[in-house]
Amino acid sequence: MFHLIMRTLVETGRAPHYAEAARTLGLRVEDGRRLLHEVMQAYTIGWLHPDTDYIASFPPLNNLPTQYRVTVNGEQRWFAQCGFEATSVTWLFPGQTVRVDAPCLDCGEPIALQMRDGRIVGVDPPGVVGHLNYGFGPSRGRPPFL
Amino acid sequence: MNLFRSEDHARRWPLFQPRSEQGFITLTDLAGFFGTETRRHMLDPDYLSAWFPRRAAERRAYLEQVGKATPFWLGTPDPEGGR
Numbered sequence: 001m002f003h004l005i006m007r008t009l010v011e012t013g014r015a016p017h018y019a020e021a022a023r024t025l026g027l028r029v030e031d032g033r034r035l036l037h038e039v040m041q042a043y044t045i046g047w048l049h050p051d052t053d054y055i056a057s058f059p060p061l062n063n064l065p066t067q068y069r070v071t072v073n074g075e076q077r078w079f080a081q082c083g084f085e086a087t088s089v090t091w092l093f094p095g096q097t098v099r100v101d102a103p104c105l106d107c108g109e110p111i112a113l114q115m116r117d118g119r120i121v122g123v124d125p126p127g128v129v130g131h132l133n134y135g136f137g138p139s140r141g142r143p144p145f146l
Numbered sequence: 147m148n149l150f151r152s153e154d155h156a157r158r159w160p161l162f163q164p165r166s167e168q169g170f171i172t173l174t175d176l177a178g179f180f181g182t183e184t185r186r187h188m189l190d191p192d193y194l195s196a197w198f199p200r201r202a203a204e205r206r207a208y209l210e211q212v213g214k215a216t217p218f219w220l221g222t223p224d225p226e227g228g229r
Contacts, residue, residue: 129149133166
């Protein structure tokens with residue numbers, strides 16, 4: 001199930017619904033739903049939309065649009081979970097240039113980052129930085145999606 | 147976990163937390179942090195069982211390497227309890 005979700009996200013820009021995944025995996029629909037929940041419990045950095053069976057986030061990509069738009073081969077089909085995970089998307093597209101575009105949350109002006117096989121090959125403006133507003137894990141005191 | 151045009155832009159962000167002065171990371175370090183070995187196997191069929199469990203230790207080692215082995219970055223309980 002994990003592999004199917006990740007591959008589908010990479011190939012289409014969208015995560016499959018559990019009923020679609022179940023069919024692909026040869027499972028009963030309800031077994032697909034249960035398996036989805038098991039996967040999301042194990043993949044602790046992703047999450048379902050609260051009180052639903054819908055995949056919201058499956059890092060490094062997001063099924064729910066964010067401001068981190070990802071373009072590969074001229075096609076903007078994907079969204080990164082956050083600005084940090086955006087730098088990991090490159091590993092899902094080996095041998096290809098991955099471009100991340102986002103507005104700066106302060107001024108709304110554009111930020112553009114290009115990576116290829118883990119290397120930064122372009123950044124505009126040059127002073128772009130990452131910023132963690134709340135600490136990770138228990139130090140955070142905030143939900144993981146903020 | 148955001149990208150900003152510069153540190154000054156982040157500090158001007160209305161939601162900027164004063165404690166997050168320690169939350170800046172260069173793009174190069176960030177790419178390294180999110181480019182450790184396990185990340186290179188996200189498309190492997192056994193990623194969730196074989197690679198994902200190694201991620202925490204790997205992240206910790208990288209944060210130590212770049213001088214960010216603090217509760218804020220490690221996700222360990224913060225004795226100061228700040229937010």
